[in-house]
Amino acid sequence: MSTKETLARVALTWLAEPGTRSVHRLVDRLGPVGTLDLLLDGGAPDDTLRATVAARTAAGDPRAVAAEALARAxxxxxxxxxxxxxxxxxxxxQLRELRLPEAHRRVxxxxxxxxxxxxxxxxPLAEAFDRSVAVVGARAASGYGTHVATELGYGLADRDWTVVSGGAFGIDAAAHRGALNAGGVTVAVLACGxxxxxxxxxxxxxxRIADTGLLVSEWMPGADPLRPRFLIRNRVIAAGTLGTVLVEAAARSGATQTTHRALALRRPAMVVPGPVTSAMSxxxxxxxxxxxxxxxxxxVAQVLEEVGRIGELAPVPRGPQRPADQLDDDARSIVEVLPRRGAVGVEVLAARAGVAVRTVLxxxxxxxxxxxxxxxxxxxALAPPPADAGRAGQGRRADGRPTPAGERPG
Amino acid sequence: MSTKETLARVALTWLAEPGTRSVHRLVDRLGPVGTLDLLLDGGAPDDTLRATVAARTAAGDPRAVAAEALARAxxxxxxxxxxxxxxxxxxxxQLRELRLPEAHRRVxxxxxxxxxxxxxxxxPLAEAFDRSVAVVGARAASGYGTHVATELGYGLADRDWTVVSGGAFGIDAAAHRGALNAGGVTVAVLACGxxxxxxxxxxxxxxRIADTGLLVSEWMPGADPLRPRFLIRNRVIAAGTLGTVLVEAAARSGATQTTHRALALRRPAMVVPGPVTSAMSxxxxxxxxxxxxxxxxxxVAQVLEEVGRIGELAPVPRGPQRPADQLDDDARSIVEVLPRRGAVGVEVLAARAGVAVRTVLxxxxxxxxxxxxxxxxxxxALAPPPADAGRAGQGRRADGRPTPAGERPG
Known part of the structure; x- marks a missing residue:
């Protein structure tokens, strides 16, 4: 793409916030240079866009602003x-096809x-996004949410998946830290320069992210993190990844917005549950x-199952295997009616289990x-259990992987 | 029903464990007295039942055992x-129609x-079960699970619903205690006398339960709590209630069994989530x-919505209402681009928000x-927030009800 076209795209992003459909339609028809010319000549196809362009151009010359931003970058x-x-x-x-149910707000x-x-x-941006999963959630995350997001970030990166998130405190930061700790690639999609x-x-x-991963934004260097921009940005997190995991979100939360976009894009929209006593879940x-x-x-195993690569199916959690699992009904009945302490005779066993004496024998x-x-x-009598019986399978992570240690410097 | 028929039913329950389909089919055809006569004459329709009856009768005379149990009761x-x-x-x-998918074990x-x-x-037993919900879960419940089960028991009883559970430590006991604390009716379905x-x-x-609620069992007074009986009993908890709530269950747990029976009976099968870091969830x-x-x-509000009584719909959780919720896009954009501190002029606002100056005014x-x-x-500038803003809606229970205090003697 020519420098002139790039400059026009930058200028258009400055003229109207990213995502503006009328601008995107013009670019499809006229290209970025033609669209910029049209808008600056006052030829915007609707009043809203015309007012927006007028308000912005009052603050500066879009082509000069864009050139300056490119030089600064x-x-x-x-x-x-x-x-x-x-x-x-x-x-x-694919954001072209995104239609949100009951959309009223501009965002x-x-x-x-x-x-x-x-x-x-x-x-390279495309390569980073290729095998990527978004991990999003609350800023005011709980210790629980922070822990889960760190584990997810670590587990995804450890399996060569890119973690994508915003740059906020809480879940976003925890997911990035987990990925960095695993030595993986993590991408922060920002709502500012x-x-x-x-x-x-x-x-x-x-x-640390810029060193080994990517900082990405639609807004030019120097741009302010204005509040609506976080919500505008979320569509990129949902659309750029193969699936979105929500870790924690309060009752009314921007964090659920990314997940709704993933749902509307028919991408896997995954949710980590939490205590029902926690406002953050x-x-x-x-x-x-x-x-x-x-x-x-x-x-992480269940996340990878959803984003669906062959050979990455999550195992169904099971309790520890017990020898008694293989028994038939009669044998199990006999074991079950044996007293926890002491011994009993064959006839008593037969009567208790409701099994014939010769079967019992x-x-x-x-x-x-x-x-x-x-x-x-x-x-x-019941055989005494092995020394560690009853503890098997306890206290392990569901996926059996080690817990990442604290953060190490990148 | 005549004393003779009652005695025959008691004797049949002793001869073969409750739930035995071949016995139930005979009772449908011949009545309890005829069935007992047939079985004691060696006329069981299949080898398994014949062996069971033979093993039990070797331990005692079923009619005498039943008469003694009735006297003892x-x-x-x-x-x-x-x-x-x-x-x-x-x-x-409705257990007549219960068919479990992939059923292999006798239970x-x-x-x-x-x-x-x-x-x-x-x-009266039927009255207690009429408006009832089962609350079941792990014996080795966590503090979280115990808390949630107590709240559910309290909330259900407080709204005149009967709580039904087993008699185990953990979730069962917590649900009963919650119901008792609310002064409600609670039913423990036991696997022994x-x-x-x-x-x-x-x-x-x-x-305490016997004083104000009910202790119920299919097994006669004096009967041992043999291990298979807990699983046999679970079908009654699922079938006797309008729905089952599972609070905590380890990966391999009898507690999920009741929920599976509720699902097979097409009753609401409800599950309380928990931390993914907890083995008990x-x-x-x-x-x-x-x-x-x-x-x-x-x-509890969502539980009552599932068991479906008109006028008991759960409110959808929402964050606190904010005045900004009613704003249109332009007004919201202006509020959102106002700096957190300090003031700005109208032209700057217009440029930042992408809104025409006259609209901004x-x-x-x-x-x-x-x-x-x-x-x-x-x-x-932004108006300063009211003193308690940002804390509204935090730290409350999801249903907004007070937390029951510790147990008081019944």
């Missing part, structure tokens, strides 16, 4: 990526694909209750073979 | 209830309705993942009316 080692570039993440183009109707991305970090990631409190984290549970297509997940010899029953002078 | 103030009695809970008859195939119930407590409820550690609880989450008909619930005067924005010498 160059100085700080950021680049701009546009459709047609090798590293353009084509999956976001729910103006969900066109991005016109450009600003990128900091060495990974990639040179001044917000919030400042995550500055060290953003530096109310939004998550409500999503699971209201959306039949949303899917409860409890760990046959099953008992098999149970002796299996070391489940012992014969004593006073009758038959 | 009389002495301790218990009664036997049989079909045709006013207080027979007819809902359990999953032998799920015929009870032949009789032994009852301790003054409530109502005169010797198990476990002993719940003895004081059983006494693994079985609950697996049920929610595997069974599309199972329903996630987070509190119109919206600002409305926002001033709503006390969302204040005009200052240096421009417009």
């Amino acid at each position: 160059d100085r700080l080692g950021a680049r701009v990526v546009v459709p047609g570039d090798d590293e353009w993440p084509t999956r976001v183009e 729910d109707t103006e969900t066109a694909p991005p016109l450009c991305f600003w990128v900091r970090g060495s990974w 990639v040179d001044r990631p917000y919030p400042m409190g995550n500055a060290a984290l953003f530096d 109310v939004g998550a549970h409500e999503l699971l209750r209201e959306h039949p297509k949303s899917r409860l997940v409890t760990g 046959r099953k008992l010899s098999m149970l002796e073979e299996l070391a489940l029953v012992v014969r004593r002078e006073d009758g038959y | 009389d002495r301790l103030g218990a009664r036997v209830v049989v079909p045709g009695d006013d207080e027979w809970p007819t809902r359990v008859e 999953d195939t032998e799920t015929a309705p009870p032949l009789c119930f032994w009852v301790r407590g003054s409530w 109502v005169d010797r409820p198990y476990p002993m550690g719940n003895a004081a609880l059983f006494d 693994v079985g609950a989450h697996e049920l929610l993942r595997e069974h599309p008909k199972s329903r996630l619930v987070t509190g 119109r919206k600002l005067s409305m926002l001033e009316e709503l006390a969302l924005v204040v005009r200052r010498e240096d421009g417009y």
Whole structure:
């Protein structure tokens, strides 16, 4: 794509917020340069867009602003990526088809694909997004949510999946940290310039992400993190990834918005449940209750099963295998009616289990073979359990993987 | 029903464990007296039943055992209830139609309705079961599970619903305690005689239940709590109630069995989620993942919505209402681009929000009316929030009800 077209895309993103459908339709028809010319000549096709353009141009010349932004990005080692570039993440183009049910607010109707991305970090953008999962959730995350998000980030990165999230405190930061701890690729999609990631409190984290992953934004360097931009940004997180996992969300929360976009895009929309006593899981549970297509997940194996790569099916959790699992009904009945302490005779066993005496005798010899029953002078008794019985399978992570240690510097 | 028929039902329940389908079919055809005569004459229709009857009769005369049990029940103030009695809970008859998918074990195939119930407590059995919900779960419940079960028991009883559960430690006991604390009716369905409820550690609880609710069993007074009986009993908990709530269950747990029976009976099967880090919620989450008909619930209001009485719909959880909720897109954009601190001029607002200056002026005067924005010498600023803003809706229970205090003596 020519420099002139790139500059026009940057200028258009500055003129009207990203996602504006009328601008996107014009670009489809006239190209970015023709669209910019038309809008600056006062030829916007509707009053709203005309007013928006007028208000913005009152604050500066769009072409000059765009040129300055490109120069600034160059100085700080950021680049701009546009459709047609090798590293353009084509999956976001599906935002063309995104239609949200009951959309009234601008942020729910103006969900066109991005016109450009600003990128900091060495990974090609498309490659980073290729095998990626979004992990999103509350800023005011609980210790529980932070723990789960860190584990998910770690587990995904450890299996060579990219983690994608915003840059907020709480779940976003925890997911990035988990991925960084596993030495994986993580992408922070920002609602402001990639040179001044917000919030400042995550500055060290953003530096680590830029070193080994990517900082990405639709807004030019220097752009402010205005509040509506977080919601505009969320459509990219949902559309750029193969699925979205929601870890914690309060009853009314922007975090559920990304999941709703994933649902509308027919991407896997996964939700981690939590204690019903926690205000930070109310939004998550409500999503699971209201959306039949949303899917409860409890760990990384189940997430990967949803985003569906062959050979990455999650094992169904099972309790520890017991020798008694293989027994037939008669044998199990006999074991079950044996007293916990002491021994009993064959006739008593037969009566208690409701099994004929000769069957009891046959099953008992098999149970002796299996070391489940012992014969004593006073009758038959349960064999003593092995020393560690009853603890097997306890206290492990559901997926059997080690817990990542605390953060190490990147 | 005649004393002779009642005695025959008691004897049949002793001869073969409750739920045995071949016995139930004979009773349908021949009545209880005829069935008992047939079986004691060696006329059982299949080898298994014949062997069972032979093994039991070797231990005693069924008619004498039954007569002794009836006399013993009389002495301790218990009664036997049989079909045709006013207080027979007819809902359990639906067990005739219960067919479990992939049933191989005896406990999953032998799920015929009870032949009789032994009852301790003054409530008529059918009346107690009429508006009832089962609350079941793990014995080794966590503090979280115990808390949730207590709240559910309290909330159900407080709304005049009967709580039904087993007699185990953990979730069962917590649900009963919650119901007792609310002064409600609670029913413990036991897997042993109502005169010797198990476990002993719940003895004081059983006494309280017998005082104001019911202790119920299919097994005669004096009967042992043999292990298979807990699973046989579960079908009654599922079939006697209008729905079953599972609070906590490990990966492999008898607690999920009752819920599976509720699902097979097409009754609401509800599951309370928990932390994915808790081994005691693994079985609950697996049920929610595997069974599309199972329903996630987070509190008593949602439980009552499932068991479906008009006027008891659960409110959808919402965050606190904010004045900004009623704003149109332009007004919201203006509020959102106002800085958190300090003031800005109208032109800057227009440029940032992408809204024409005259629109900004119109919206600002409305926002001033709503006390969302204040005009200052240096421009417009966000109005300071009310003192308690941001805390509203936090730290409350999902259903907004008070937490029951600790147990008070009944």
